[in-house]
Amino acid sequence: MASPSTCTILFFLFSPFLFFFGAAARPSFACALGGPAAGLPFCRVDHPIKSRVKDLLGRLTRAEKVRLLVNNAAGVPRLGINGYEWWSEALHGVSNTGPGVHFGGEFPGATSFPQVITSAASFNASLWELIGQAVSDETRAMYNGGQAGLTVWSPNVNVFRDPRWGRGQETPGEDPKMAAKYAAAYVQGLQQPYDGKHGRTKLKLAACCKHYTAYDLDNWKGVSKQDLEDTFNVPFKACVTEGNAASVMCSYNQVNGVPMCADPNLLRGTIRGQWRLDGYIVSDCDSVDVFYNSQHYTATPEDAVAATLKAGLDLDCGPFLAQFTESAVDKGKVTDADIDAALTNTLTVQMRLGMYDGDPTTQPFGNLGPRDVCSPAHQGLALEAARQGMVLLKNRHKALPLSPSSHRTVAVIGPHSDATVAMIGNYAGVPCRYTSPLEGIGSYAKTVHQKGCMDMACHGDQPIGPAVDAARTADAAIVVVGLDQSIEAEQRDREDLLLPGRQQELVSKVALASKGPVVLVVMSGGPVDISFAENDPRVSAIIWAGYPGQAGGAAIADAIFGAYNPGGKLPMTWYPQDYLRKVPMTDMNMRANPSKGYPGRTYRFYTGPVIYPFGHGLSYTKFSQSLAHAPTQLSVPLDGQKLVSVNSTKPARTKWAVRVTHAKCDGLHIPVHVDVKNDGNQDGTHIVMIFSNPPTGHSAPVKQLLGFEKVHVSAGDQVRVEMEVDVCKDLSFADSNGVRRIPIGEHSLRIGELTHTVSVVAEQTRL
Numbered sequence: 095m096a097s098p099s100t101c102t103i104l105f106f107l108f109s110p111f112l113f114f115f116g117a118a119a120r121p122s123f124a125c126a127l128g129g130p131a132a133g134l135p136f137c138r139v140d141h142p143i144k145s146r147v148k149d150l151l152g153r154l155t156r157a158e159k160v161r162l163l164v165n166n167a168a169g170v171p172r173l174g175i176n177g178y179e180w181w182s183e184a185l186h187g188v189s190n191t192g193p194g195v196h197f198g199g200e201f202p203g204a205t206s207f208p209q210v211i212t213s214a215a216s217f218n219a220s221l222w223e224l225i226g227q228a229v230s231d232e233t234r235a236m237y238n239g240g241q242a243g244l245t246v247w248s249p250n251v252n253v254f255r256d257p258r259w260g261r262g263q264e265t266p267g268e269d270p271k272m273a274a275k276y277a278a279a280y281v282q283g284l285q286q287p288y289d290g291k292h293g294r295t296k297l298k299l300a301a302c303c304k305h306y307t308a309y310d311l312d313n314w315k316g317v318s319k320q321d322l323e324d325t326f327n328v329p330f331k332a333c334v335t336e337g338n339a340a341s342v343m344c345s346y347n348q349v350n351g352v353p354m355c356a357d358p359n360l361l362r363g364t365i366r367g368q369w370r371l372d373g374y375i376v377s378d379c380d381s382v383d384v385f386y387n388s389q390h391y392t393a394t395p396e397d398a399v400a401a402t403l404k405a406g407l408d409l410d411c412g413p414f415l416a417q418f419t420e421s422a423v424d425k426g427k428v429t430d431a432d433i434d435a436a437l438t439n440t441l442t443v444q445m446r447l448g449m450y451d452g453d454p455t456t457q458p459f460g461n462l463g464p465r466d467v468c469s470p471a472h473q474g475l476a477l478e479a480a481r482q483g484m485v486l487l488k489n490r491h492k493a494l495p496l497s498p499s500s501h502r503t504v505a506v507i508g509p510h511s512d513a514t515v516a517m518i519g520n521y522a523g524v525p526c527r528y529t530s531p532l533e534g535i536g537s538y539a540k541t542v543h544q545k546g547c548m549d550m551a552c553h554g555d556q557p558i559g560p561a562v563d564a565a566r567t568a569d570a571a572i573v574v575v576g577l578d579q580s581i582e583a584e585q586r587d588r589e590d591l592l593l594p595g596r597q598q599e600l601v602s603k604v605a606l607a608s609k610g611p612v613v614l615v616v617m618s619g620g621p622v623d624i625s626f627a628e629n630d631p632r633v634s635a636i637i638w639a640g641y642p643g644q645a646g647g648a649a650i651a652d653a654i655f656g657a658y659n660p661g662g663k664l665p666m667t668w669y670p671q672d673y674l675r676k677v678p679m680t681d682m683n684m685r686a687n688p689s690k691g692y693p694g695r696t697y698r699f700y701t702g703p704v705i706y707p708f709g710h711g712l713s714y715t716k717f718s719q720s721l722a723h724a725p726t727q728l729s730v731p732l733d734g735q736k737l738v739s740v741n742s743t744k745p746a747r748t749k750w751a752v753r754v755t756h757a758k759c760d761g762l763h764i765p766v767h768v769d770v771k772n773d774g775n776q777d778g779t780h781i782v783m784i785f786s787n788p789p790t791g792h793s794a795p796v797k798q799l800l801g802f803e804k805v806h807v808s809a810g811d812q813v814r815v816e817m818e819v820d821v822c823k824d825l826s827f828a829d830s831n832g833v834r835r836i837p838i839g840e841h842s843l844r845i846g847e848l849t850h851t852v853s854v855v856a857e858q859t860r861l
């Protein structure tokens with residue numbers, strides 16, 4: 095089958111347009127002046143998008159329409175409309191994981207920002223938005239050159255539920271509140287809405303929140319309404335309601351026996367009804383095929399078409415809807431109105447992107463081109479993001495930073511010591527360039543390089559001896575170990591949390607032999623049980639670098655030699671290996687169940703031993719915090735409703751709670767002001783995190799993050815951070831029916847070592 099891009103190239107070879115645009119021809123576009131649709135109402139930018147969509151739909155035949163229901167949408171040549179590939183990816187840079195992006199020619203590569211789990215460690219929402227903006231520029235530039243689409247199926251905002259999950263690296267971590275903030279910021283950066291004529295915002299790019307919902311396993315049952323409401327759905331809701339994402343992707347798993355892409359309650363009910371998605375719902379690739387052919391959810395393919403369209407799907411990633419929708423109409427399973435409803439949502443997004451506004455080079459962003467991709471500014475931001483993502487896990491006797499004057503010769507050891515492609519993780523593209531750890535360290539000191547392990551698995555015969563010899567003679571040793579896509583990836587979950595093969599032995603032997611400080615750098619997406627190194631006094635310092643992107647080696651070296659003071663924090667719990675024995679990967683429950691020996695998941699519900707907790711991360715300086723202002727009491731005004739008693743198995747101080755929908759939430763905030771003092775002698779950044787311990791009972795989280803704010807504080811200075819806790823959103827959690835309630839009683843706020851109690855009462859208003 096000839097791909098649309100081949101047709102486009104042929105068109106240009108024989109087109110008179112070639113003479114106008116020269117050799118750097120971009121594909122033809124809809125609604126071109128002098129084209130077959132010029133002047134038709136759907137091409138009229140001065141008409142409301144709603145009526146343009148209606149006009150276009152009215153011109154299409156059923157056969158043409160069904161070919162628009164799939165990612166590889168066919169063209170409609172008689173109307174001058176080209177085929178369009180909906181599937182592009184931009185998780186942390188323009189990515190060629192989907193067929194919509196092609197590198198080469200004028201666009202040999204694009205800026206590869208750190209993998210999301212690493213950017214998450216910065217706890218810096220403005221950084222996330224800036225990365226989104228840079229990626230948006232680069233994607234638009236490549237679209238203008240005909241090498242990318244404008245609909246990107248990013249970000250992945252699934253909660254990092256299980257430490258073994260191979261795709262945890264793509265997510266902003268285990269905390270729903272933090273993932274929500276990430277989702278909103280990154281999507282706003284990607285989409286950069288503008289204009290607003292006829293009440294419709296236009297979009298620079300259309301982002302997509304995936305994979306809705308509770309996705310990280312093929313087939314499981316038993317997601318509670320409670321966990322859905324206060325864990326799994328939280329980032330999706332924010333992605334749609336705060337980020338205004340133009341799309342949501344339903345996952346191919348089932349939730350309690352219903353495939354996500356065929357569940358009207360979750361698609362039409364929650365996403366469109368409650369969250370008011372202004373955009374389209376797309377299936378994860380082949381989901382519709384999977385629920386028909388593999389899960390046998392419907393008897394015929396036409397029933398599958400009906401199930402998914404009626405549930406609220408608008409676009410199929412995969413050919414299924416193009417193949418079976420016409421026969422579904424013939425058999426009376428769906429109507430033309432069902433098809434039009436889906437296409438209205440997809441065409442509206444295309445119109446908001448300007449795809450029917452004529453020549454893209456004369457539109458907003460039409461000036462973006464090759465010089466905007468891998469620009470010095472974007473590559474600088476990739477380095478800055480990697481630095482902000484560095485997490486200092488251990489620093490015994492202030493071994494770090496190393497000093498270039500006393501550590502002149504450094505042994506650079508380990509399977510990741512000269513990492514390049516491993517640094518960009520998955521859903522990446524072709525980066526502009528790489529700076530490996532070896533190169534980065536080489537700019538500060540003379541290096542002696544020995545890998546010790548030839549690959550990540552590090553099995554069998556390995557050159558550990560020469561690595562140990564190198565460490566024996568150098569002034570310091572830096573050992574870069576960890577995981578890569580051969581150990582953790584999509585469809586590749588880990589079975590344990592330890593360093594693979596003989597990596598641990600390599601670290602311990604080097605530590606034993608080294609005459610100078612030993613710095614362990616762990617490159618991984620998921621957490622690793624490195625208790626052996628935490629407990630080994632010969633391992634002087636440990637840095638978690640995540641997958642730090644194209645400039646990762648420079649960021650690692652800047653942190654080690656003190657050109658940058660690390661300030662990142664862990665976005666997920668680092669569990670001991672032993673944790674896995676009690677937690678089947680298939681058990682979806684977030685909450686602990688002591689009667690079954692189930693310890694619960696993430697810092698919100700698990701209270702057992704950890705290697706490093708969520709939020710851990712050191713600095714070369716020392717910060718202290720003091721509470722400047724916070725109320726001791728808060729009344730929640732009720733909307734003429736009564737308080738309800740929530741039955742609790744535990745003897746609760748109070749068992750009263752207010753249903754969030756019964757509270758007057760508008761402007762209901764708790765102001766919390768914290769003074770942060772830098773008591774050390776180096777400038778640095780600090781992340782203020784406010785947690786709460788809710789009143790017991792109600793199967794509440796033991797602890798939950800209410801908000802965070804990153805601040806830069808110069809040595810000796812003090813900075814006041816003013817934050818506001820949203821009472822309805824953040825002090826509440828779901829009851830067993832999935833109903834959000836604010837418990838009445840004493841909520842303890844915890845900010846580092848500080849504890850402050852806020853007494854929450856309900857206030858009846860007279861009707």
Ligand SMILES: *[C@@H]1O[C@H](CO)[C@@H](O)[C@H](O)[C@H]1NC(C)=O
Pocket residue numbers: 738739740741
């Ligand atoms: C609480 O338990 C009592 C007694 O078992 C029952 O009558 C009542 O309906 C329960 N209340 C709620 C809100 O579930």
Ligand SMILES: *[C@@H]1O[C@H](CO)[C@@H](O)[C@H](O)[C@H]1NC(C)=O
Pocket residue numbers: 218220221224478479779804805806
């Ligand atoms: C957050 O990131 C942005 C972009 O890199 C940076 O300008 C800002 O200083 C960072 N905030 C803090 C407190 O470090």
